[in-house]
Amino acid sequence: MSARKKTLLKVIVLGDLGVGKTSLMQQFVNKKFSHQYKATIGADFLTKDLTIDNKTVSLQIWDTAGQERFQSLGVAFYRGADCCVLCYDVTNEKSLNNLSSWKDEFLVQSNVSNPQDFPFIIIGNKIDVDESKKIPSLQKKLLNITNNQLGGLNYPLFETSAKDSINVETAFENVARMALQQEELNGASRNDMNDDYHDAINIHLENDNSGCAC
Amino acid sequence: MAPKRRPEMSQVSSNGHNEFVFGEKGGRGKNLLSFLKNLSLTGPLLNSHKNDNSEEINRNINSSIYGEMTYGYTSPDTGGLILPKAAASLKGKRLSLLSFFPYGLSKIDTTDGSGTQSNNGGSSRLASPLFRHATNSMSALEASLRPSSRKSGFTDLDDDWDAQIDDVDPEVAPVVLKPVARSSTNDMIDLLHPDLMAFAPSLRISVERKPSQRHPSRDRALMDSHDRQAEQEVRFLNQMLTKLTKFQNILLKNDGTIDLHELRKLSWNGVPAELRASVWQLLVGYLPANKSRQASNLMRKRSEYAEGLKNVSTQILFKDDNVISSTANSSAASVPGGRDSNNRDNSVNKDKALYHQIKIDVKRTNPSMPLYSLAATQQSLKKILYLWAVRHPASGYVQGINDLCTPFYQIFLGNYIWQLQRKAAHKTGAPDDSPLFIPGILDDNDTQEQLILEDPKLMTYTAENFDPSRISDRVTAIIEADTYWCLARLLENITDNYINEQPGIHRQVSDLRNLILKIDPELLQHFEAEGIEFIQFLFRWMNCLLMREVSVGLIIRMWDTYLSETPLGFNLFHVYVCAAFLIKFSAELKEKDFQDILLFLQNPPTANWTEKDIEVMLSEAFIWQSLYVNKGAHLR
Ligand SMILES: Nc1nc2c(ncn2[C@@H]2O[C@H](COP(=O)(O)OP(=O)(O)OP(=O)(O)O)[C@@H](O)[C@H]2O)c(=O)[nH]1
Ligand SMILES: [Mg+2]
Numbered sequence: 001m002s003a004r005k006k007t008l009l010k011v012i013v014l015g016d017l018g019v020g021k022t023s024l025m026q027q028f029v030n031k032k033f034s035h036q037y038k039a040t041i042g043a044d045f046l047t048k049d050l051t052i053d054n055k056t057v058s059l060q061i062w063d064t065a066g067q068e069r070f071q072s073l074g075v076a077f078y079r080g081a082d083c084c085v086l087c088y089d090v091t092n093e094k095s096l097n098n099l100s101s102w103k104d105e106f107l108v109q110s111n112v113s114n115p116q117d118f119p120f121i122i123i124g125n126k127i128d129v130d131e132s133k134k135i136p137s138l139q140k141k142l143l144n145i146t147n148n149q150l151g152g153l154n155y156p157l158f159e160t161s162a163k164d165s166i167n168v169e170t171a172f173e174n175v176a177r178m179a180l181q182q183e184e185l186n187g188a189s190r191n192d193m194n195d196d197y198h199d200a201i202n203i204h205l206e207n208d209n210s211g212c213a214c
Numbered sequence: 215m216a217p218k219r220r221p222e223m224s225q226v227s228s229n230g231h232n233e234f235v236f237g238e239k240g241g242r243g244k245n246l247l248s249f250l251k252n253l254s255l256t257g258p259l260l261n262s263h264k265n266d267n268s269e270e271i272n273r274n275i276n277s278s279i280y281g282e283m284t285y286g287y288t289s290p291d292t293g294g295l296i297l298p299k300a301a302a303s304l305k306g307k308r309l310s311l312l313s314f315f316p317y318g319l320s321k322i323d324t325t326d327g328s329g330t331q332s333n334n335g336g337s338s339r340l341a342s343p344l345f346r347h348a349t350n351s352m353s354a355l356e357a358s359l360r361p362s363s364r365k366s367g368f369t370d371l372d373d374d375w376d377a378q379i380d381d382v383d384p385e386v387a388p389v390v391l392k393p394v395a396r397s398s399t400n401d402m403i404d405l406l407h408p409d410l411m412a413f414a415p416s417l418r419i420s421v422e423r424k425p426s427q428r429h430p431s432r433d434r435a436l437m438d439s440h441d442r443q444a445e446q447e448v449r450f451l452n453q454m455l456t457k458l459t460k461f462q463n464i465l466l467k468n469d470g471t472i473d474l475h476e477l478r479k480l481s482w483n484g485v486p487a488e489l490r491a492s493v494w495q496l497l498v499g500y501l502p503a504n505k506s507r508q509a510s511n512l513m514r515k516r517s518e519y520a521e522g523l524k525n526v527s528t529q530i531l532f533k534d535d536n537v538i539s540s541t542a543n544s545s546a547a548s549v550p551g552g553r554d555s556n557n558r559d560n561s562v563n564k565d566k567a568l569y570h571q572i573k574i575d576v577k578r579t580n581p582s583m584p585l586y587s588l589a590a591t592q593q594s595l596k597k598i599l600y601l602w603a604v605r606h607p608a609s610g611y612v613q614g615i616n617d618l619c620t621p622f623y624q625i626f627l628g629n630y631i632w633q634l635q636r637k638a639a640h641k642t643g644a645p646d647d648s649p650l651f652i653p654g655i656l657d658d659n660d661t662q663e664q665l666i667l668e669d670p671k672l673m674t675y676t677a678e679n680f681d682p683s684r685i686s687d688r689v690t691a692i693i694e695a696d697t698y699w700c701l702a703r704l705l706e707n708i709t710d711n712y713i714n715e716q717p718g719i720h721r722q723v724s725d726l727r728n729l730i731l732k733i734d735p736e737l738l739q740h741f742e743a744e745g746i747e748f749i750q751f752l753f754r755w756m757n758c759l760l761m762r763e764v765s766v767g768l769i770i771r772m773w774d775t776y777l778s779e780t781p782l783g784f785n786l787f788h789v790y791v792c793a794a795f796l797i798k799f800s801a802e803l804k805e806k807d808f809q810d811i812l813l814f815l816q817n818p819p820t821a822n823w824t825e826k827d828i829e830v831m832l833s834e835a836f837i838w839q840s841l842y843v844n845k846g847a848h849l850r
C-alpha cells in the first residue's frame with residue numbers, strides 16, 4: 001500500500017426514475033445485476049478504487065433517486081462533485097428528453113465553479129433489450145441532442161447494459177478520468193485543504209444553530 | 215416563554231459517555247415509574263388492575279401452567295407435556311389454544327428457539343449510554359418501588375418535572391420486585407420491560423410468587439437445559455396467553471364501545487399477531503370503537519374505495535404491464551373543442567406518467583419477500599397507490615409510500631387467512647371467535663372462499679406462503695380498501711413529508727440533529743469533523759420510516775407502538791426512535807471516517823435483530839420523548 005494519500009473523486013449519477021442508475025452502479029462496483037434493487041430514496045453512497053494512468057483514485061459515488069420530488073435534496077449530495085453522469089433509458093424517450101433539465105438542475109444546485117466546462121458524461125442504459133422496444137430512430141435523436149450547441153449536451157456518450165454488463169466498466173473509467181482532470185483543476189485552487197467538506201459544513205452549522213440559544 | 219435550563223436533567227458528558235441524570239436523589243424516578251407503568255401492562259404476571267376479572271383468569275392460567283411446570287415435572291420431555299395441559303387449562307375460556315396459534319404449535323418452538331439464540335446478542339447491545347446510566351439510577355427507583363419505601367420514594371419526587379407524563383397512581387404500581395441486587399443491564403431490562411425477559415436464558419423470575427407454591431426440594435440450579443427450554447416455552451406461552459386475554463377483554467367488552475385509551479396502553483408493547491388487523495384498524499381510526507357502527511362504516515368505506523377506483527380506472531387499467539389508456543384516444547377525439555381535448559390529453563399523459571412510475575416501483579417493492587413478486591399482490595398495490603396519489607395531488611405518489619403500504623397489506627391478507635382458518639376450525643367443533651373478526655369479510659356465498667376453506671393445507675397458510683390470486687374479487691377489494699384507508703390515515707400523520715420540498719422531513723432531520731446535540735454531542739462533533747450531513751443518511755430513514763433499515767416483521771412490531779401513540783408516532787415519535795437507532799451504533803460510528811460512516815448507516819447491521827432489540831429501542835425513544843417532549847424550543 002502506498003503511503004501517498006489516495007485521490008478522492010466525487011461522482012454524481014443522475015437521471016429519471018427507473019433508467020437503471022442503481023443497477024449500473026451495482027454492476028460497476030459489485031459486478032452483479034439483480035432484479036431486486038429497490039427504488040433509491042434520496043441517494044445511495046458507494047465507493048470504488050480504480051487505477052487510472054498509474055494513479056490510484058477512490059471514487060465516491062452518489063447514486064441519486066430519479067423521482068422529481070426528491071430534487072430539492074440535490075444540494076446535500078451535489079456539492080463538491082468532480083463529475084456528473086447523466087443517465088437515460090434507451091427504451092424511454094422521456095428519460096432522454098429530460099437529460100438537459102437534469103444537467104441544469106445539477107449546475108444550479110451544485111454551484112460548481114466552471115459550469116461551462118464542467119465534466120458531464122451521458123449513459124444510455126438497457127441496450128440489451130429487444131430492438132423493437134428501443135426509442136424509434138434513437139441515433140438521430142441522440143445526434144440532435146448532443147450536437148445541438150444550444151442544448152448544451154455535447155458530452156461523451158456511452159451505451160450500456162447493466163444487466164449484461166456491456167460497456168459499464170469502460171464508461172466509468174472515463175468518468176474517473178474526467179473527474180480526475182476536474183479534481184486537479186480544482187485542487188490547484190485549494191491545495192491547502194485536505195478535504196473539501198469543512199467549508200460547506202461550517203456554513204451549514206451556523207445556520208442551523210441560530211434557532212435557540214439555550 | 216424562555217425555556218428554563220434544567221441542568222439536573224440534561225446530559226452530562228464525561229469520558230466519552232453521555233448520560234442522563236435523573237436527579238441527584240432519584241427524584242427522576244417519577245418519570246421512570248410511569249415509564250414502567252406504560253411498559254409493564256402486558257407483563258405476564260403483573261396486576262395492573264384490581265378486581266379485574268381478566269386478572270383472575272390470568273392468574274388461573276398462570277398458576278396452572280406454572281403448576282404443571284414447577285411441580286408436574288417428571289421427565290426431560292416436559293416441554294412436550296405442557297402444551298396440551300396449557301390448552302386444557304383454557305377450556306371454558308373464550309378461545310381455544312388453537313385459536314391463539316392457528317399456524318400450529320411447532321411455530322412457537324421455532325420462535326422460542328430463535329429468540330433464545332439471539333438473546334445474548336440482544337442483551338449485549340443494551341449497553342447504550344442511556345441504559346448504562348439508567349442502570350445506575352435504577353437502584354434509587356427500585357427503592358422507591360419496594361412497598362416499605364414506596365411512600366418516601368414518591369414524596370421525593372421532583373414535581374417541577376415538566377415532561378408530559380401521566381401521573382402515577384401508587385395504587386396501581388404494577389411491579390412487585392424481588393429485593394435483590396441488580397447490576398447487569400439484563401436485569402435492568404427485566405425491570406423495565408418484563409416482556410423482554412421472555413427468552414432470557416437465566417431462569418430468574420423477577421416477580422415474587424407465593425413461597426408455598428414453590429417446590430421445596432427442587433433446586434433450580436440443577437435444572438438441565440431441557441428444563442430451561444421448557445420453562446422458557448412456558449413463559450412464552452404464558453405471556454402470549456395473558457396478553458391475548460387482556461386484548462380480548464378490551465375488544466369484547468360488553469358495553470359496545472371499545473376503550474381506545476386502554477387499547478393504546480396495551481398495544482404500545484405489542485399486539486398479538488391474530489388480533490393485529492383489527493387492533494390496527496381501531497388504533498388508526500378506521501374501524502369505529504363503537505361496535506354497533508363498525509359493520510356499516512366499513513361497508514361505506516369499502517364502497518367508497520371501489521367507487522374511487524372505478525373513476526380512475528376508466529383511464530388506466532391495472533390489468534397488466536402495458537399502460538392501456540382505454541378511453542384516452544376515443545374520448546379526446548369525441549370531445550369537441552381543441553382546448554378541452556388538449557387538457558384532457560395532458561391529464562391523461564400525467565396519469566400515464568404516474569402509472570408508469572408506480573408500476574416500476576411496485577415491481578421493486580420488498581423484492582425479497584415472495585408475496586410481493588406475485589402478480590395479484592402487485593396489482594393490488596398498484597391500485598391502492600394510484601388511487602391515493604390521484605386523490606392527494608399535493609403530494610402525489612412519492613417513492614417510499616410503496617413501502618409504507620406493505621405492512622397493512624400483508625396484515626390484512628393474513629387476517630383473512632386467519633378468519634378462514636378459524637371458520638374451518640369451527641366446523642370441527644372449536645369455539646366460535648367470530649366476535650373478534652373484522653366485520654363483513656367472510657361470505658358463505660363466495661365460491662372461491664369455499665374452495666380455500668376446503669383446502670387441506672389451509673391451516674399452514676400465512677400471508678407469506680399464500681397466493682392472493684386465489685381470493686375472490688370481492689375479498690381482494692376489501693383487503694385493498696382496508697389497506698388504502700389505513701395507509702391514508704398514516705400518511706395524514708406525515709403529510710408534510712411528501713409535499714413539494716418535503717418540509718416535514720427537513721424538520722425531522724433538524725430536530726433529530728438537535729436531539730443528538732443534547733444526547734450525544736461527541737457523535738455530532740465526529741460527524742461534523744468527517745463532513746457528514748445528517749440529511750445524507752437520515753432522508754431515507756424519514757422518507758421510508760426505517761423500512762429500508764429494518765426487516766418488515768420488526769417494522770410491524772414497531773408500528774404496534776407507533777399506532778398506539780397519540781398523535782400517531784410516525785411523525786414526532788419517529789424522530790426519537792431514529793435517535794435511539796443512531797445512538798445504538800454511536801461507539802462504532804465514532805471510529806469510522808466519512809466513507810465508512812455512510813456505508814455503515816446505509817446498511818446498518820440489523821439482520822439478526824429480534825423484537826427485543828426493537829422494544830429496547832422503542833423504550834429508549836420513549837424515555838427521550840418524555841424528557842424532551844415539551845422542549846420544542848430546544849429542539850429547534
Ligand atoms: N433490461 C434491462 N433492465 C435494466 C437494466 N438496468 C436496470 N434495469 C431494470 O430497470 C429497473 C429500474 O432499475 P434501477 O436500477 O432500480 O433504476 P434507477 O435508475 O436506480 O431508479 P430510481 O432509483 O428510482 O431512480 C429495474 O427493474 C431493473 O431491473 C438493463 O441494463 N437492462
Ligand atoms: Mg436507483
